[in-house]
Amino acid sequence: MYKTIIHFFPDIFDRMREIEDYRKSSDYDIAEIIMSCIAMFLFKEGSRNAYNNDRNEGKFKKNYEKIFKAKLPHADTTDKVMRILAEEELEQLKTSLIKNLLRKKVFYRYRIFGKYLNIAIDATGVTTFTEKHCDGCLHKTSKSGKTTYFHNVLEAKLVCGNGFSLSILTEWIENPSGDYEKQDCEIKAFKRLAARLKKMYPRLPICITGDGLYPVKPVFDICRKNDWRFILTFKDGNLPSVWKEVATLLGMTTDNEYTGYPIITKGERITGRYKWINDIHYPPHCLNWIECLETKQNIETGKSGTNRFVHVTDFSINKRNAVEISNNGRLRWKIENEGFNTQKNGGFKLEHKYSRVNFLAMKNYYQCLQIAHMIVQLLVLAESFKNNLTDKMTLLHIWKCIIGFMIFGEIDSNLLSDQLSCRVQYRY
Numbered sequence: 232m233y234k235t236i237i238h239f240f241p242d243i244f245d246r247m248r249e250i251e252d253y254r255k256s257s258d259y260d261i262a263e264i265i266m267s268c269i270a271m272f273l274f275k276e277g278s279r280n281a282y283n284n285d286r287n288e289g290k291f292k293k294n295y296e297k298i299f300k301a302k303l304p305h306a307d308t309t310d311k312v313m314r315i316l317a318e319e320e321l322e323q324l325k326t327s328l329i330k331n332l333l334r335k336k337v338f339y340r341y342r343i344f345g346k347y348l349n350i351a352i353d354a355t356g357v358t359t360f361t362e363k364h365c366d367g368c369l370h371k372t373s374k375s376g377k378t379t380y381f382h383n384v385l386e387a388k389l390v391c392g393n394g395f396s397l398s399i400l401t402e403w404i405e406n407p408s409g410d411y412e413k414q415d416c417e418i419k420a421f422k423r424l425a426a427r428l429k430k431m432y433p434r435l436p437i438c439i440t441g442d443g444l445y446p447v448k449p450v451f452d453i454c455r456k457n458d459w460r461f462i463l464t465f466k467d468g469n470l471p472s473v474w475k476e477v478a479t480l481l482g483m484t485t486d487n488e489y490t491g492y493p494i495i496t497k498g499e500r501i502t503g504r505y506k507w508i509n510d511i512h513y514p515p516h517c518l519n520w521i522e523c524l525e526t527k528q529n530i531e532t533g534k535s536g537t538n539r540f541v542h543v544t545d546f547s548i549n550k551r552n553a554v555e556i557s558n559n560g561r562l563r564w565k566i567e568n569e570g571f572n573t574q575k576n577g578g579f580k581l582e583h584k585y586s587r588v589n590f591l592a593m594k595n596y597y598q599c600l601q602i603a604h605m606i607v608q609l610l611v612l613a614e615s616f617k618n619n620l621t622d623k624m625t626l627l628h629i630w631k632c633i634i635g636f637m638i639f640g641e642i643d644s645n646l647l648s649d650q651l652s653c654r655v656q657y658r659y
């Protein structure tokens with residue numbers, strides 16, 4: 232894990248030291264504080280208390296300090312910094328790490344048409360409270376009159392076919408302080424996120440993917456203005472005028488179908504049948520519509536079922552690119568699965584209240600989680616690492632072994648430096 236960090240981010244500690252340190256004096260420098268917070272998520276501790284327990288157990292602290300060449304502070308010491316650190320600091324750190332990966336061309340082979348990165352946009356819930364927690368809290372009142380308070384976050388994640396789901400940018404959906412007429416919402420947050428995304432990555436070729444909330448005029452406008460492409464899930468209820476035109480044109484268009492070669496995987500034969508309509512007028516935009524009917528047939532039993540996926544895009548569709556467009560539209564579910572679900576249920580405990588009282592601290596813990604998850608993905612999705620995984624050798628087991636070794640093992644400094652100096656190939 233440490234080797235992965237220094238392979239991709241050799242200057243990560245220098246970057247952390249550039250972060251504005253508001254404290255007058257401390258036994259730990261700012262890089263030690265932030266690394267320890269990221270490492271809490273790398274070790275999948277699940278809570279500050281669990282982290283402290285491991286820190287006090289056996290050789291954990293000694294081993295940590297040997298590996299990271301940095302002191303390991305108590306989680307309460309780290310928490311004090313998380314409560315005062317400006318929220319853009321860790322976002323900027325995250326951006327600088329992502330830019331390292333872009334420079335190293337890590338995602339090169341996953342670009343759409345050899346050019347565009349698939350940036351999936353989606354929101355998720357982070358925490359809920361029974362009482363108002365801060366001014367920014369979103370709230371809803373049930374029919375029984377009970378009000379709940381919660382925090383949601385909108386993410387732009389880079390998603391790739393191999394399972395990468397990396398946080399590119401985070402926008403909290405939060406109410407302004409003082410009076411407001413309408414609560415903040417996902418589309419409003421998307422407008423803010425889009426403006427920041429363009430500013431941070433002005434020349435990056437981007438294709439936005441999103442669920443059925445996104446095929447709306449303001450999103451098309453933003454994509455056109457920013458020179459971004461889009462492939463958006465198109466549900467039956469979206470844009471009735473477009474559906475009407477699709478229905479009319481399907482009957483009179485020819486040469487707009489393609490059936491892919493069947494793929495056989497895990498005992499199933501999967502066949503995709505594609506249909507599309509180009510140049511649908513939606514002023515001032517021109518939309519292209521694509522449908523994929525995917526049939527999965529069990530090879531042994533012969534049983535089969537069909538799923539339907541529909542997207543709208545600004546890419547003009549033809550026989551050669553239909554599969555790539557449809558597949559990339561469908562990749563957006565990775566933000567839910569490899570992204571949010573792994574962060575909630577894969578040991579990172581996204582929904583745990585790392586800070587019960589302080590919203591700023593909650594945001595800073597959230598960014599540390601995103602950075603840790605990025606490092607873990609760079610490790611576990613590498614071909615050399617995946618070769619170790621079998622039915623019995625699971626990530627859960629490996630992480631148990633890591634913690635066990637940190638507590639009870641003795642790290643040999645010579646072996647450690649040998650390990651760090653030998654070259655490893657990271658292929659994805």
Ligand SMILES: [Zn+2]
Binds near residue numbers: 365381
């Ligand atoms: Zn709140």
